[in-house]
Amino acid sequence: KNFPPGPKWVPVLGCAAEVAKLREKTGYLYKAVKELSKTYCTNGGALGLKIGKDRIVMVNTLEANREMLGNEDLDGRPKGIFYQTRTWGERRGVLLTDGELWKEQRRFLVKHLKEFGFGRKGMGNIACSEAAYMINDLAETLGNNNEGVMQMHNFFNTYILNTLWSMMAGIRYNPKEPQMQVLQNLLFDLFSAVDMVGTAFSHFPLLCIIAPTTSGYKDFVKTHKRIWKFLRDEIASHEERFDPDKEDRDFMDVYIRILREHGEVNTYSKGQLVAMCMDMFMAGTETTSKSMSFGFSYLVREQEVQKKAQMEIDRVVGRDRRPCLDDRDQMPYNSAIVHECVRHFMGRTFGVPHRALRNTKLAGYNIPEDTMIVSNFTNILLNDDLFPDPYAFKPERFLCDGQVKLPDYYFPFGMCKHRCMGDVLAKCNIFIFTTTMLQKFSFLPAPGEPLPSLDHVDGATPAAAPFKALVVPRY
Numbered sequence: 001k002n003f004p005p006g007p008k009w010v011p012v013l014g015c016a017a018e019v020a021k022l023r024e025k026t027g028y029l030y031k032a033v034k035e036l037s038k039t040y041c042t043n044g045g046a047l048g049l050k051i052g053k054d055r056i057v058m059v060n061t062l063e064a065n066r067e068m069l070g071n072e073d074l075d076g077r078p079k080g081i082f083y084q085t086r087t088w089g090e091r092r093g094v095l096l097t098d099g100e101l102w103k104e105q106r107r108f109l110v111k112h113l114k115e116f117g118f119g120r121k122g123m124g125n126i127a128c129s130e131a132a133y134m135i136n137d138l139a140e141t142l143g144n145n146n147e148g149v150m151q152m153h154n155f156f157n158t159y160i161l162n163t164l165w166s167m168m169a170g171i172r173y174n175p176k177e178p179q180m181q182v183l184q185n186l187l188f189d190l191f192s193a194v195d196m197v198g199t200a201f202s203h204f205p206l207l208c209i210i211a212p213t214t215s216g217y218k219d220f221v222k223t224h225k226r227i228w229k230f231l232r233d234e235i236a237s238h239e240e241r242f243d244p245d246k247e248d249r250d251f252m253d254v255y256i257r258i259l260r261e262h263g264e265v266n267t268y269s270k271g272q273l274v275a276m277c278m279d280m281f282m283a284g285t286e287t288t289s290k291s292m293s294f295g296f297s298y299l300v301r302e303q304e305v306q307k308k309a310q311m312e313i314d315r316v317v318g319r320d321r322r323p324c325l326d327d328r329d330q331m332p333y334n335s336a337i338v339h340e341c342v343r344h345f346m347g348r349t350f351g352v353p354h355r356a357l358r359n360t361k362l363a364g365y366n367i368p369e370d371t372m373i374v375s376n377f378t379n380i381l382l383n384d385d386l387f388p389d390p391y392a393f394k395p396e397r398f399l400c401d402g403q404v405k406l407p408d409y410y411f412p413f414g415m416c417k418h419r420c421m422g423d424v425l426a427k428c429n430i431f432i433f434t435t436t437m438l439q440k441f442s443f444l445p446a447p448g449e450p451l452p453s454l455d456h457v458d459g460a461t462p463a464a465a466p467f468k469a470l471v472v473p474r475y
């Protein structure tokens with residue numbers, strides 16, 4: 001009763017058929033949700049759906065999103081086969097957990113990552129060092145001082161992963177390593193095959209038994225097994241070389257020390273360590289590298305924006321040294337590019353789902369316990385009234401009197417208790433990587449190729465459609 005309005009529910013399916021039909025017609029889940037909201041939500045605040053077993057509320061308006069993120073009754077994370085299969089049937093990690101485990105482990109993770117630079121000056125240095133590898137690799141691929149056409153949409157992945165992994169595991173990977181390429185492709189496919197709200201087998205769990213292959217369950221498990229193996233191997237090699245008398249070198253060392261000294265007590269366990277690494281691996285790399293690939297797909301289209309960014313880099317940094325985080329305050333245009341990259345990425349996705357911990361209210365509607373609640377960021381970040389001409393790439397929208405000014409309706413990293421843990425790292429990486437690339441190279445439309453498409457690959461996190469650029473050294 002008084003559940004947010006939406007399409008009619010039929011037994012077993014709920015309104016899955018109508019959502020699927022619209023999704024097929026529009027090509028994207030976020031567009032399907034937009035059309036449904038137009039049809040069913042007179043006041044717009046929230047759209048109520050039932051897909052298989054899941055009651056889902058899409059939170060549409062700015063006001064309703066603020067209310068949702070500030071309501072502690074809605075601070076749970078979903079339960080169920082989709083979310084728990086990721087962590088071998090248990091609730092582990094920091095991304096999709098709630099309650100005591102989430103609170104204690106999130107606090108522990110943030111506190112100890114700081115020892116290795118997270119959120120501190122060291123983080124900027126790590127990003128600069130990784131950006132230097134990136135441009136050297138690019139120059140090497142092109143052949144010194146030559147230009148060439150490059151596939152760009154997945155170019156940044158490993159470098160972005162390395163900035164986080166140097167703090168988590170003290171490692172940097174070579175992007176050309178076949179194992180790394182396999183892992184990146186696995187992640188890309190995984191994120192394209194599922195949605196933020198789940199997938200066929202999570203809404204209809206019976207499919208895991210009667211149609212494990214077509215429902216995507218088998219692939220989901222297979223991909224996760226490979227990611228677990230990758231992480232467990234790394235933890236095992238940390239355990240092997242762990243020396244209690246030596247200083248910890250990274251977060252894995254810190255966690256291993258806790259387990260050796262106290263055993264698996266309270267919320268601490270080896271499984272929790274694997275799950276946290278997996279969460280960071282997924283939440284921390286896909287989001288930032290996809291924001292960057294959206295950004296570069298637009299920079300190739302919008303040569304004027306690229307030129308303005310390069311003029312600012314030349315003026316503030318020059319060509320004799322590389323950009324660093326301390327330059328950011330003097331580089332409002334490039335800082336605004338960072339926000340525009342994130343806006344384009346998050347504007348095509350949904351927030352990480354929340355769950356009602358108890359019966360509560362949202363936007364005047366009743367929200368029963370265990371309902372999944374999802375921020376519809378499209379309605380905010382691609383909203384014509386809040387961001388005029390929303391599909392254009394305009395860093396200027398974040399500038400006022402030559403300085404960056406963020407409106408209070410720009411919160412792509414969420415708000416309140418579940419706010420993104422990695423926003424500072426993400427913004428640091430996008431700034432350093434973009435400015436370092438634009439200082440050294442220009443990215444032009446590839447001859448004979450179409451301009452990068454404005455369409456994207458749908459999924460749990462959206463990806464810029466694959467595109468190429470002609471990369472030309474500037475000096």
Ligand code: HEM
Pocket residue numbers: 069094095096106164279280283284285287288291342345346351352353412413414415417418419420421422423425426
């Ligand atoms: C452009 C990059 C990124 C964007 C747009 C982004 C966005 C978000 C959003 C919207 C949430 C959900 C907030 C909520 O549920 O209310 C979130 C959660 C989270 N993000 Fe990010 N994120 C980014 C990068 C990162 C990075 C680099 C890391 C890791 C260092 C990270 C780690 C996490 C974690 C662990 C959570 C779960 C927080 C919790 O539930 O307590 N994210 N992020």
